[in-house]
Amino acid sequence: MSITGALSNALSGLNVTSRGVETVSNNIANALTEGYARRELEISSRSLGSEGQGVRVVDINRMIDMALVGDRRIADAVTGDRQTRAAFFQDLGDQLGDTGSGSLLGRIAAFESTLLAASSRPESTARLQNVFDAADALAKGLNAASDAVQAARQDADADIATQVEQLNTTLVRVKELNARITEVRTTGRDSSALEDERQMLVDSLSSIVPIREVQRENGQIALFTTEGTALLDGYAAQFGFSAKPVVTAQMSLGSGTLSGLTLNGRPIAVTDDGGMLGQGSLTAAFAVRDILAPAEQDRLDALARDLIRRIDAADPPPAGSAGLFTDGGAEFLATNEAGLAGRIALNASVDPTAGGRLTRLRDGANASAEGASGNATLLNALVSTLDAREAAASGPYAGKFSFSGLAAEAVSSVSTALIAADQETSFAAARSDELRVLELADGVDTDHELSQLLLLERSYAANAKVITACDKLITYLLEM
Template identity: 65%
Template sequence: MSITTALSSALSGLTVTSRGVETAANNIANALTEGFARRELEVSARAYGGEGQGVRVVGVNRIIDMTLVGDRRLADAAAGDRNTRSAFYESIAKVVGDTADGSLLSRITGLSAALASAASRPESTVRLQDVLDTAQALVSGLNAASDAVLTARRGADASIADQVDQLNAGLESVRDLNLRITRLRVTGRDSSALEDERQRVVDSMATIVPLREIERENGQIALFTTGGAALLDGRVAEIGFTPTPGLVSASSSLGSLTMDGRPISVPGDPGLMAGGSLSAAFAVRDTLAPNEQQRLDALARDLIERFTAADSSLSAGDAGLFTDEGLAFDAANASGLAGRIGVNGKVDPERGGALRYLRDGLQSAAGSTGDGTLFNAMSAALDRRVPCSAADIEGSFSLAGLATEIVSGLSSSLLSADQEASFASARRDELQVLVLGDGVDTDKELEQLLLLERAYAANAKVVTACDALLQYLLEM
């Protein structure tokens, strides 16, 4: 080997080891950076004229298992879906309660106890007031539960709009990063940092919709949903949605999802976008919340009809003790009834009424102050088993029994949703651990730095020896 060849090889070794030190230092510096993929220097022997001429850097490889990343993204979407559903049921369960004070069941029990107490002493103003207070507490509980359902629908509608905006912004960012990565690659420069950024952007969208990443030439990627929608493949799909800020009733007509101006969904099932937090928000808005509203409306209707039937002083079309915003209940306008139900103002002294109508009947003249017949009839009406008007609840129930059925169904849905959310989160966390297994091991990187230091020192000694030989030759 000539001195020139040895010097060239040593200098190439110095160049490669310096790049290796730079790579290892970058790995250590980004050990805790989210989305950072460990780098490895790819080198190969350098040859000119069939003879070895040292070493050269081929490129910098990002060490990451995209199969695992893809599975983790699907798990992210599943966790987003389950967590959204679980959060909905939890918000409703907090308002409806179970059997504790303030729950619907406890309010029904309180009304039943007040009626029994008033029946024993119907002349007592204090006990009449107690009946009014417990009746108002019950309708207040129904109103609050209905408001919680409506609030959940409003929140879901606003969440859909936010997620669509995030999805569109993310797709634009990925498209821009695709172009920048291609420009770097065709000029022979390292695009790893931009690929890390692109991965972080795609990961942020993976909770919204389940994504599949497909590699294209020159470092570009295409994005498809598992349902088959092409979100990005050269061109970016435009996802559209018009929110309904004025959502004020249970029966409001709401916007749907579009892609490039064409509808891609039906209410409650985004189809091509199914499987993430976006589809869960649609489910809450269009299916889960309306179902809970229907059950609450059935309970409110049952309450109105029981007390209307118990008051013999009423004629057809007269409003009973419980009303639909002051009017008699109309079966054709049952949607949202739980949010409108109230106590008849005729029995409320604060609204110009009189407590005696609780005892005598809403449409009766003054009766005997010692007559507890109506209170007994109301108590019997509460305990009478009648068929439920809700389509998904079969059987005949007392008012407390129907409330128990509704609370039980809600608790069961919450428990199931929590279990599914826990499973989905555990699966996502396990896959994340596997993905991080390819991440930066600082001990290994420090070990690599020691090896590079020795290699650098060895190459430096070769350069020193070549310099000494050249000096010797020049002095001859």
């Protein structure tokens, strides 16, 4: 080998070593940086004809297992779905309570006990006041539970709009990074930092919809849902959604009063099992707004209707008039049950602060004159009708229940759904965490990087000695 050939080889070795030291330094410096993928140099020999010409850096590779990343992204989507559902049932369960005095069941028990106490002394104004307070608290408890359901639907509607905006914005940003990465690669520069940024953007979408990443030419990627819906493949998909400022019990997707989802201007169905988008937090938000919350509202409305029906059976109001419990102050009509739990209220005729009389609790909500103070007939009838086991007039209830039993069934359904949702959330989160740990295992190992640094130091020293030897030979030749 000639002196110039040896010198060229050594210089190429120094250049590769320098790039290696830079790569190792970046790895160590970014060991704790979120989204950073460990880099390794890809090196090959350089030759001219049959003669070696040193080494060269072919590429800087990001060491990442994309199959593992894909599985983790799907796990993130399932976790986002389960967490959204669990949060809904948790909030509703907190509003309904368990069996304490402020819970729905506690309010029903208080109403029944005050009726029983008043029936033993119907002449007692204090006991009639207790009945009024308990009945009013029961109506307000149903109102609060209904308000919680509709607030959950309102929040879900707003959350859908936020997630759709994030989807659109991020997909456009990924498309821009695709173009930038291609530009950088074609000029022979390192695109690893841009690829890290792109991966973090895709990860930010993985809890919204389950994403599969497909490699394209020149470092570009395409994104699809697990159900095959194209999110990004040359062009970015455009999702459409219109949030509503107010969501009420009467509003629904089927009636057209709530917005659905569009993809590139075409409506797409978002079903409870995911449909075209798969299961993620976006699907779960639609499920809360259009399936889960309306189902719980139906239960509450059926409970409110059952209360009105039972009380009216014991104290029948005149035609066209409301009984002890009203639909927002008016007579309840079976055709207007949607949202009844949010409107149910005590009749003003028994409210002293509204010009009513407490004695109407004993004599009848529509009694025109005060009856005998010792007459407990109506109070006993109210106790009996609440305790009677009857089938509910509406709602998803099967069997016959007392009024408190019907309420317990409604509360139990929420508790059961919450337990199931919590279990599914825990399982999904554990799977996501485990995959994340496996993913991090491929990250930067500082001990390994430091050992690589020692090898690079030796390589640098060896190449430096070759250059020193070449320098001495050239000097010797010049001195001849």
